[in-house]
Amino acid sequence: MNKRIAFLGAGSLAESIISGIIKSELIARKNIYVTNKSNMARLEYMQERYQVQCSTDKNELAKEADIIVLAMKPNDATDSIQSIKTYLNNSQLIISVIAGLSTEKMERAIGIDIPVMRVMPNTSALIGHSATAISPGKYATSEHVQETDQLFQTVGLTKIVAEKDMHTVTAISGSGPAFIYYLVEAIEKAAVEAGMDLETASELLAQTVIGAGKMLQESGKKPGVLRENITSPGGTTEAGIEVLKRHEFQEMMISCIHEARHRSIELGNSK
Ligand SMILES: NC(=O)C1=CN([C@@H]2O[C@H](COP(=O)(O)OP(=O)(O)OC[C@H]3O[C@@H](n4cnc5c(N)ncnc54)[C@H](OP(=O)(O)O)[C@@H]3O)[C@@H](O)[C@H]2O)C=CC1
Numbered sequence: 433m434n435k436r437i438a439f440l441g442a443g444s445l446a447e448s449i450i451s452g453i454i455k456s457e458l459i460a461r462k463n464i465y466v467t468n469k470s471n472m473a474r475l476e477y478m479q480e481r482y483q484v485q486c487s488t489d490k491n492e493l494a495k496e497a498d499i500i501v502l503a504m505k506p507n508d509a510t511d512s513i514q515s516i517k518t519y520l521n522n523s524q525l526i527i528s529v530i531a532g533l534s535t536e537k538m539e540r541a542i543g544i545d546i547p548v549m550r551v552m553p554n555t556s557a558l559i560g561h562s563a564t565a566i567s568p569g570k571y572a573t574s575e576h577v578q579e580t581d582q583l584f585q586t587v588g589l590t591k592i593v594a595e596k597d598m599h600t601v602t603a604i605s606g607s608g609p610a611f612i613y614y615l616v617e618a619i620e621k622a623a624v625e626a627g628m629d630l631e632t633a634s635e636l637l638a639q640t641v642i643g644a645g646k647m648l649q650e651s652g653k654k655p656g657v658l659r660e661n662i663t664s665p666g667g668t669t670e671a672g673i674e675v676l677k678r679h680e681f682q683e684m685m686i687s688c689i690h691e692a693r694h695r696s697i698e699l700g701n702s703k
């Protein structure tokens with residue numbers, strides 16, 4: 433892709449995406465620009481590690497780039513958009529990975545008929561395994577959707593979704609990996625309590641999560657059926673699931689997703 437892309441924000445998510453784009457060679461390093469708020473050490477790290485172009489001149493990057501990725505925290509988004517908006521024009525494409533922030537709010541804040549894409553990846557982008565949802569704003573064409581899709585395919589699976597589903601996506605696949613890690617942390621604790629060494633337990637668990645994920649993707653079976661296939665009557669799985677039911681595990685996870693979704697809505701409404 434012969435485009436200049438500028439990342440406004442050099443945090444963990446920006447790094448994951450940059451790493452994917454570089455590995456895929458979709459955009460040359462000389463055309464990848466990165467800036468942040470003030471952390472010079474972080475920019476030096478990005479320059480050294482990925483040989484991308486780091487700059488402290490946000491306005492210049494906003495003016496010169498073909499694609500601008502907004503990758504700052506939701507609280508910094510409004511100020512950032514306000515400070516760069518006079519440098520933007522509608523031949524550019526704005527891609528935001530900011531949780532909660534609607535395309536409509538971004539379009540309004542920028543104040544011109546500019547193509548905006550709302551994207552929700554996750555940190556597995558770092559190793560090319562993100563699950564990324566993409567929603568176009570009202571000035572984005574099918575070419576913009578295609579371009580964004582191509583960019584995020586460099587870091588994993590992509591899905592185009594209706595923007596009304598973006599808060600849900602943010603909860604299930606944006607935050608989702610954290611919920612799975614939390615579950616793994618708990619299982620590791622139990623294994624260690626039972627006297628097992630952490631390293632072996634961790635390796636077995638990581639492969640268990642990968643295997644279960646691949647079964648979900650490849651077996652063509654619903655999660656409930658896959659679970660039942662493991663649950664022998666009177667066996668170990670049944671014994672464990674009984675405890676999960678007693679502690680209302682499903683209700684708890686449903687509340688967890690609703691709460692994360694609700695927080696995404698709140699973040700979108702703030703500032
Ligand atoms: N982490 C995740 O799993 C996911 C995060 N997201 C979204 O991605 C965004 C970034 O998250 P994450 O990478 O974790 O956050 P980080 O805190 O790691 O990074 C935020 C970055 O934004 C920079 N920044 C702040 N203000 C500005 C500004 N005005 N102009 C340019 N850069 C600025 C910060 O610079 P400095 O360090 O100098 O302050 C920092 O580099 C968030 O909006 C989040 O909702 C989406 C999906 C998943």
Ligand SMILES: O=C(O)[C@@H]1CCC=N1
Pocket residue numbers: 531602606607
């Ligand atoms: O916790 C957050 O707000 C971000 C959005 C999705 C994942 N992390």
